[in-house]
Amino acid sequence: MHSLDQTPRVLVLLAAFNGMAFLPAQITSVLDQQAVAVQVVISIDRSCDGTEAWAEQLAQQNPRVSVLQRGQVFGGAAPNFFRLLRDVDMTRCDYVALADQDDLWHTDKLARACQQLRFTGAAGYSGNVTAFWPGGKERLIDKAQPQQPWDFLFEGPGPGCTFVLAQPLALALQTWVRQQGQALQPVDFHDWLIYAWVRAQGYQWLIDAQPHLRYRQHAHNQLGANAGLRPLLHRAWQMGNGWWLGQASLIARLLQLHEHPFVAPWLQGQRGGLLQLAMRAGQCRRRQRDQLLFFLSCLWMVIFLPGRGRLPCALA
Known part of the structure; x- marks a missing residue:
């Protein structure tokens, strides 16, 4: 150095x-x-x-x-x-x-x-x-x-x-x-x-x-800034269709965290694990607004998509 x-x-x-x-x-x-x-x-x-x-x-x-x-x-x-x-x-x-x-x-x-x-x-x-x-x-x-x-x-x-x-x-x-x-x-x-x-x-x-x-910011940004209604709706769609769960699960496995007591319950997107994750939303996002959205999204998954391996992961 x-x-x-x-x-x-x-x-x-x-x-x-x-x-x-x-x-x-x-x-x-x-x-x-x-x-x-x-x-x-x-x-x-x-x-x-x-x-x-x-x-x-x-x-x-x-x-x-x-x-x-x-x-x-x-x-x-x-x-x-x-x-x-x-x-x-x-x-x-x-x-x-x-x-x-x-x-x-x-x-x-x-x-x-x-x-x-x-x-x-x-x-x-x-x-x-x-x-x-x-x-x-x-x-x-x-x-x-x-x-x-x-x-x-x-x-x-x-x-x-x-x-x-x-x-x-x-x-x-x-x-x-x-x-x-x-x-x-x-x-x-x-x-x-x-x-x-x-x-x-x-x-x-x-x-x-x-x-x-x-x-x-331009038409060919791979992700871009999360500013405005359209990007927000796009990310909401990603949170609900299973894409973010796949990425979060992949990262957890690459980091050898798949058996960690925090990770294992939600890794497969099961109802109980998602409910536990919802209750720990404050540990999963930095911004308070995003913590609330994370909590609500987890609850939505628990109610509507149990056991289908889908999770509202956060914005990269």
Whole structure:
């Protein structure tokens, strides 16, 4: 780990796919980070808009940028990030950060994260973001409520594009990702799984209330900001159709928590287990509003969908 008088070395892992509309501006905001030494590694899901050629040309022109061998089809951000975590050499940095292709970073984003990790002793960092839309609308996405004992199984700590990991944690995570192999393929959200793994291993995670990233919203966001009626209805539908249960159950099993007394009763979506989960909603979500919704959703499952393996898990 770097000393106070050394510039932190940050390795940025960026996953891209058909990113030419926004990627150049995002890369510029990453390379313009102040008070840190940045190296960027890009993994590109096979694209058709010139992303691969553009990134390779940038890497030839800028020694701080490199591109992993192209040609693979990942089909989503999660397997692309798992590829980065598995294959990139992380031994020559102090911190590892994740980056999407379409955001805009404040120039102090990484310096702030490194400072917070160093002075709090936390191993993992995420932060609030300012979501913005093409028409000029902006909204704070606040994920910085107090962490709860089991929130990591049901929600993430903010967008993965805010994640920064201390190097020892990143190396431990890399070892685990390599061990899992194809078992990670069904995971839809890498950031939710990373947070869950970090918390399950007993590491401290910090959620920063100060936003240092502009979180671009557009038609092709894989998840996007939970703002407005339409995203809320979409997530309500996911909570009721069994998708979230599948993800929470998968994460619990990957983390070897499936036999834990808290997890086992609800893992199969049985009525008694869901009722127990409803009564412990305060341990499963950070925001009080979300705790109430979680409680009500569990009760809905108990009444209308007993024994069908469905659970209202939380937003990633």
